[in-house]
Amino acid sequence: MLKDKPSDLERLIHESLEQLGWTTDAAKIADRVRRLNIGLPLEDEFSIICGWLGQCALIHKLDQQQYPISSKNPFQIPDLLANFNVHGVGNTTVLIEVKSCKKNVLSLRPDYVSKLKAYGELLGLPVLIAWRKFGIWSLVHLDIFSKANTNFNLSFNDAIRNSLMGKLLGDFSYTPQINSGIHISFRKEELLETIKTDDRNQENWKVIIDDVYFTNGDCRELRDLSPIAQQLFYSWDLATTESHSNSHIVIHNTINEEYGMFAHMALTKLLSFHTQKDQIHWRHYFQNDATISNISDFRNGVEENLKAGIVKYIFDIEPATMPIFLNNNV
Template identity: 45%
Template sequence: MQMEDKKTMPVDGARLIQDVLAELGWDADAATVADGVRRLDIGLPVEDEFSVVCAWLGKCQLLHKLDQQQVPVTSKQEYQVPDLLARFSTQANKSPVLIEVKSKKDKLLSFKPDYLKRLQNYADLVGMPLLIAWKFHSVWMLFEARHMTKAVKNFNITVGTAMRENLLGVLAGDVAYKIGAGAGVHLRFRKDKLVGTEKTEDGYTEQWMMTIDEVVFTDRDGNRRMDLDGEVQSLITAWDLEEKEEHTDSHIHLHFVAGNEGIQFAHTALVHLLSWESPQDDRLHWRALLRKEQITANVTSFSTALDAAFRQKFVSHIFHVQPHAMPDFLPPH
């Protein structure tokens, strides 16, 4: 019997094909069009990642990309369409916000004056606030464009200012948190059978057939917990735990425990959770995640899991970060 490996087209496949043909023209050969569709399906990772983050944090009511094919062509001299339009349940006004998305690892984000002016002209035209989403290494910041200040030539903002004016918490629902020192997971492996021994420069190594005969969680007070909720377990595994190994004649004990240092944002935990759920994939396909109703398989609601972990003494601190200057479209806190 001959079997065919059939791959399904993305739900927005027709739109992808249409966009590629609009760029390449109807005379483009099929292979070129197919390659263009694949590249477009991979998407613009930074925009897609930020969109997934907003959807996952729980306060986003609507977010979509804006079509940036402008007519007439001369309009590009005056207007620049931002990347995204979004509406959050935390807003005090009814109008959505516009978001331009950037990724830069330098400690300074810089816009040319005419570029920022065109973005602001569009925002003024439609009467919506203009925000900038900046990914600095693995951390996202979201701030009003007005916080960018004129330097010699360009409008700039530093990481420090962007963090001080970060709206990702009050607008989108992001929080910072800390797993309590001493909280972690402990695995006990029973040595069933010695398979082999090999000499080394420092001594020798042993190969054993083993069975995991105990998995125990400990809270920040050192209490043993064997009935921990699955979402709280996932929260702990998403933390950067310190590893310690112990050997006895009958067992090997592996301890993964939180140390005294470290604070993590909810949105950075998302990347850890996704990577942990699919360790075989080195690269997250953010565009595909946009199509999923539940983004993470093991955590339905991060805020609910975080509150549960705090009550059960695994999380020691939860920080709700506010900007120095609260925007008009958010209620006073």
């Protein structure tokens, strides 16, 4: 059962029936409607990421019900159509097929590849493959796949090297400084209880938060970061330690190792932080994107933290091989 009726429940039921078949039982339909409503389809996640990164003017699903039936032989309709305002290139429209594969190689059948290409040629648009592996998205031109014995294959390494996530979507990579972090100070008000154990005493205190501050890589205290700059700390894996004095307990949440991450990976962690849920209801944000709007200036927040010494590097990544459709637009 759905706790809240979706505004487009009829469309969800219809889509579920199309996917499962019109003779399927009610339990399977109910489960599929529930899964569609919470946004499990990968194209929902990828569409939200495209819109959030800032260069996407429009992205929408393509209805894959086609006619006449004979058209299924030469054509495969991709999942999405998207338009991007690309820096140095201009207005660019593409077709996108969305995939998830945990293996190190994404493999596509020859007939599947030829049908995707045929549809792209019919519309005069390039066909791209969006691939998510372990939470990392890559976006590559279909021509990057190479013919193996039978199928067309792409390794994860080549997908990252040739990814258009930066060029088309505005994705980038950044590295936080070690020792950067957020610190919360608790003032001790009253000792409520002391519990004696074999090797130490455990104290239960009534406390009040009297200070919250940030530090950069030089351990310098910062208190004037903008809200979007502060958001970065909620997208990082921070190590937690405590320091104690007679009057205070301070919890330190800091970066203790240097690592890089893609900007698009931060969105999942930020949404989990705001909703306090591990599973993201991606589809929900098509109707209500207030939370995403509050973190829409993510690049500006990273650049502010670069100036403050919290972020060490920002990398704008170009693909190893630039596809012809982008070269021709320059």
